[in-house]
Amino acid sequence: MESLQISDEINNIKKGPWTPEEDQKLIDYIRKHGHGSWRALPKLAGLNRCGKSCRLRWTNYLRPDIKRGKFSEEEEQLIVNLHAVLGNKWSAIATRLPGRTDNEIKNFWNTHLKKKLLQMGIDPVTHRPRTDLNNVLANLPQLLAAANFAVGNLMNVPNSWDINALKLQSDATQLAKIQLLHNIIQILSTSPPPNIEASSLLGSSLGDNYNQLFEFLRMNSHQFHGNNGNGNGNVPFGFTPQEPNQILSNLLNFDSASQLPHLGDYTNTSTSNTSQLGSSSYANNIPTSNQLPALVSVSSADCSALNQQIETKINPNDISNPSSTLTTFEANWGDFMDDEASQSYWRDFIE
DNA sequence: AAATGATACAACCGCCTCTTG
DNA sequence: TCAAGAGGCGGTTGTATCATT
Structure with a gap:
């Protein structure tokens, strides 16, 4: 590396940020002659840069058709979608976003979108919800809030599935979070963790969110079990969670190994909604299997x-x-x- | 106001592919 | 068919700026 720099210095090849003067020289030259051979360009344009540096500066910054400024929602969505198909093929992605460079998209992905997806509980590599226990539980408060929001909205959608209303009321983020909640419920629905270490991990990770999760399950279980009106018994979320008690009883099996509150303690503190437990239909529909079915198709x-x-x-x-x-x-x-x-x-x- | 950390982005590097002789 | 050179691509780094303590 150092020898390279020395060699560059000997050849009088400049590196680092471009000055406005250099930019102007490059622009002027390309306007007059086109870039031609990038290798030959620096000499012809009077620049002490390597051809590669010139090409990069031009394609990523100086090109007149480059779009500056923040990425729009649509662009953001498009990048995510394209990335799901193409992976890190930034140049291929860039061809679908006029005025955006591969470098810009790559930077935007690494600094914004990757984090955003992670926060949503989506693996930025696979574009699938992250299902590992730590990540799921770490996002639990967010997920519950989002899921409560989305459930409320989606359940108000008429039987005919007013898609416009759906889109207006619930964005993709919320839906992804529901998907993740589904994962949580799946995790909690399976047998208690097989060892004390896993129990402890789950217990400590769940911590204060235990009550929230229980509340969510309790409040919405009747809705998950409802018929969506299209006659096939499918429900929008495509899964029928077990009775909250049953799900959480799995947790209680290792209650002593963790710091989870007791179910009884919780129900005593929240009596306002207990009627839903008795009146809802879920009580008659407790699945026999611990495994939740996969997300189901809508029509x-x-x-x-x-x-x-x-x-x-x-x-x-x-x-x-x-x-x-x-x-x-x-x-x-x-x-x-x-x-x-x-x-x-x-x-x-x-x- | 200064120090520190986090973030954003321009630029570089090395490798790969394509083209040409 | 092969080798060399040029261009392109993706990963990484360096630095400026902003936010927080």
Whole structure:
């Protein structure tokens, strides 16, 4: 590295930030002659830079068609979607965002989007919800808040699934969080952790969120079990959580190994909603299996409408694509790009 | 007001692919 | 077919700026 720098110094090759004078020389030259051979350009333009540096400066900063400023919501969404299909192919992604450079997108991804996805509980590499216990539980307060919000909104959507209302009331972030909550419930629905270490981990991680989680399950379980009105018994979230008591009883099995509050203690402090426990239908529908079913499909009509909305938003010029066959509600965010059919759609779209 | 840490982004580096002779 | 050079790409680093203590 040092020898390289020395060699560069000997050759009078400058490195580091570009000065306005250098920028102007580069712009003037390319305007007059085009860039031609990048290797030859610096000498011809009177710059003490290597060709590579000139090319980078031009393509990433000086090019006249470069769009400056913050990324819009649409651009953000598009980058996430494209990344789910293309991975770190920044140049390929950049071709879909006019005026944005691969470098800019890459930086934006690394500094903003990656964190955003992580905060949403989505793995930025796989674009799937993160299911490891630590991460799920670490995000529990956020997830519960988001899920409560989304459940409230989604349950107000008419049976016919007013997609517009759905989109207005609940963004993809909320949906992703519901997906994650689903994961939590799955974790909690399985047998108690097989060893004391896992028990302790879960207990300490859950901590104060225990009450919140219980409350959420209790408040919404009747809704999860409701018929969505389309006759097939599916519910919007596609899973039917066990009775909260049953789920949490798994936790109580290792209550002594952790610092979890006792269920009884909690219910005593929250009596305002206990009627829901008795009146809701969930009591008659306690699943026999500990495993929650996978997220369920909504009707194909609903899906196509939803997909079209997503696709229209992403690419207003291409609203009809027969290869798009998303069928799951999770398709709204993250997973929808991992769905095989969806991926083929995006590949088609990109190609 | 100064120190420290976090964040954003421009720029560089090394590797890979493509082109050309 | 192969080797060399040029260009392109993705990962990483360095530095300026902003936020917090």
